[in-house]
Amino acid sequence: MTVTEIAAETVVAACGIRKRFGDNVVLDGLDLDIRSGEFVALLGRSGSGKSTFLRALGALDPDFEGELRVPERRAIVFQDPRLLPWQRVLTNVTIGLPATAAVREQARVALAEVNLADKAKVWPRTLSGGEAQRVALARALVREPELLLLDEPFGALDALTRIKMxxxxxxxxxxxxxxxxxxxxxxxxxxxLADRVIVLTDGAISLDVNVDVPVPRVRDSHEFASLRRRLLAELGVAEEVQL
Incomplete structure (x- = not known):
């Protein structure tokens, strides 16, 4: 395993990434580049290696084979906001950063960006699910990451809150x-959301496609529906169920 930190047009460069758990190969020679400012979505069936790859990018699991180049400034947002219940919101945003007035001010700015400026002094237990996830986003953004990793951050939210998020x-x-x-x-x-969508199948990329859907993107457009059918087919899912 080799991890090299980079700061260039190519923000992520993964080459031959391989990860196994016992006899189970989860990532099988994965190659992927992500450019500066690019938004990439990673799809795949359960067990396809999506979260395993994200954990490697975030240095949460360094036990893999291959070469991985990533920027020094990275941040991760999980499905669970992972807020410390015994710390107020502002302190949760600054966890792991120097306890300085400048950092606290940056955290207040980040909270304002996610429309939670008035929640800086409250306890996490008083927040709704969407508010807690916005705090997690503020905690990530206050670090000004070159690479933002999102592991199903909206999966536990209701449909209306997801649209807002x-x-x-x-x-x-x-x-x-x-x-x-x-x-x-x-x-x-x-x-x-994405500029580009990748499908993982059995630990390797089986489809890598640009999202050429006009903005603002609407589900009933021809381009949206066409790409949706293609992605579902790659995932082995029938779009319509015959009864």
Whole structure:
């Protein structure tokens, strides 16, 4: 395993990434480049290696074979916001950063960006699910990451809250311009958010396609529906069930 930190047009360069758990090969020679400012969605069936690859990118699991080049500044947002219940919201945003006035001010700015400026002093238990996930986004963005890793961050939210979070994420990414890797099971979410969608099958990339859907993206457009059918077919899912 080799991990090299880079800061160039190619933000992520993965070559021959291989990961096994016992006899089970989860990643099988995966090759992937992600450019600066590019939003990539990663789809795949359960067990295809999506979260395993994200954990390698985030240095949460260094036990893999192959070469991986990533930027030094990275941040991860999980499905669970993972807020410390015994710390107030502002402190949760600054966890792991120097306890300085400048950092606290940056955290307040980040909370304002996710529309939670008035929640800085509250306890996490008082937040709704969507608010807690916005705090997690603020915690990631205050680090000004070159690479933002999202592991199904909206999977536990209701449909209306997810729509609002999608719009917020798009606005934040335009403002901060990180490279983004989003792991998701939701094909529509991938098309709505990403510049490029990748499908993992048995630990390797089986499809890598640009999202050429006009903005603003709407589900009933021809381009959206066509790409949706293609992605579902690659995932082995029938779009219509005959009764």
């Amino acid at each position: 999608h719009a917020l994420l798009i606005a934040l990414c335009r403002r901060h311009t990180p490279a983004v890797l989003l792991v998701t099971h939701d094909v529509d979410e991938a098309i709505l």
